[in-house]
Amino acid sequence: MAYKFLDHTADIGIAIEANNLKNAFVEAIYALLELIFNKSFKELNIKGEYQTIEIMSNDIESLFVDTMNDMLFLIDSRKIIPLKPEIIELSNNSVKINYIPFEFDYDKLPMHLYVKAVTYHQLEIIVGESKSQIKFYVDI
């Protein structure tokens, strides 16, 4: 499982690779967090009560974009970082995510990059038997 950031003239892309689509969604959330805060949250050992969010959409592409934009909303509006995200259920048009909400203080954990939105631009979701890949771009 891995992600890497892609160069783009005005914005930034992210390429995800994971053993299945559920894990690719999780990796995408971690990548978005790293992009915004310039630090990885993957190895963070934190305990807390999980919250569940359910998102429904028209197809897998819109489900992915909507999910990532909902994560962005949590960060930008509620100053909550969705830690230890787990995909509980995933279909072509709905996803259920558990996460530990971590309320951050801007002065202690400033945002490195402001992301306006996750977009459909050159979005690719490829689901294979042993590998799933997602490529997406964010507007910054």
Place this chain on the structure above:
Amino acid sequence: MIIEKINDYKYRIPKSNFPFMRVDGIIYADENLLEAIKNDKTIEQITNTASLPGIIGYSLGMPDAHQGYGFAIGGVAAVDLKEGVVSPGGIGYDINCGVRLLATDLEFDDVKNKIEELVKQLFHEIPSGTGRGGDLKLSYAELDEVMKLGIDWAIQNKYALPVDKEFIEEYGRLPNANPDMVSNKAKERGRDQLGTLGSGNHFAEVQIVQEIFDEEVAKQFGLHKNQIVVLIHTGSRGLGHQVCTDYLREMDSAMKNYNIKVPDRELACVPIDSKEGKRYLQAMASAANFAFNNRQLITYNVRNVFKRLFKTDKVRIVYDVCHNIAKIEDHTFNGKKLKVLVHRKGATRAFPKGHPDLPEAYRNIGQPVIIPGSMGTYSYVLVGTEKAMEETFGSTCHGAGRTLSRHRAKKMMTADEAVKKLREKGIFIQATTRSGITEEIPEAYKNVSEVVEVVHQAGISTKVAKLKPIGVIKG
């Protein structure tokens, strides 16, 4: 793809290139800028925009055009009010991102010994940076008033002078705003961001009027050589971003109800007259009114700093222009008078003298067009022309446009080197983050002077004054 040269500053992409193109594409550029435009997906996006139902005339690209989402940034599309569609991608994620120019009664000699102090105080007074909120915490009822009333809210609350209204596009209030069409999510995202600069390419700059190209027009705009001016570049912050996200989601689903297919999902659109279209335009107007007030609160803080440091209360708005917006306007195409919805995404309105939408003070001169440069480079004041009405639905360029990614820009020089380079040019900078400096170095952008020269030579707006920065405030 076939691209035909019309003249040294104008190129055509014939609609015969693709079956989905309903109209030709037209790009305003010189050879050099056209080559830069060809480097990314800008041309593809201009041709995709030409597929929109109801598009009239051309899908236009300005000389600062670069790849955006759905529409190119630097794109203009006018659509028929009855047959046409509205596309949030044609406005962008930063609704009513725009620029405001403030003119003072000071000259360079008055401030030269206090530039550092001036920039520090402005940086302190103007909240800036990624995700940072402002000092003003609005209730949801107050936020609704901000969105509904536009600049009248700021006047009522003493953040604006009554005269300010005259010098803002649309008099600082889009009348069809309806905050009920703005989601709670968008309101929550924007509630503490009023009066904040944000980050990225947004900035406030203290500048000197370095050169005057058109004495008569400059005089009417109240500009003269060596004058100190302030340029503010920001938009509707998280509130506008969320409005765009919300309605793209809604239109992506709704398009099938209207049998609309687009080549790119970021171009999702619905008929202007549909319930979704009407709702979006009311939400967009609400976000636009928020943005007018955002620039107004920054103006309020700028005025306070100038009063404190220089004992002057003569800081007036030259003009405030939107460069991410859609508006219903009257235009003539092929000799026929039409009411159209003009999408301007990274493009500036450029109405000529005599236009009824201009304030009385500028009706006999034309609309001021304000073009911000990249950090530490020149900005320009131009004036709208009749040719813009004839060729571009009264539109022109909006800025420099990036040519290098942030990653590549950061590799070019360190923040210390960038600050040193700016200091050598007599520019003092204050920024929230070091990356905010390196990512926005002038080398990462097209040459704004070349962009402005194209629109001047093409006649879709003409040069009035060149502004040189002496102080930069960045997120």
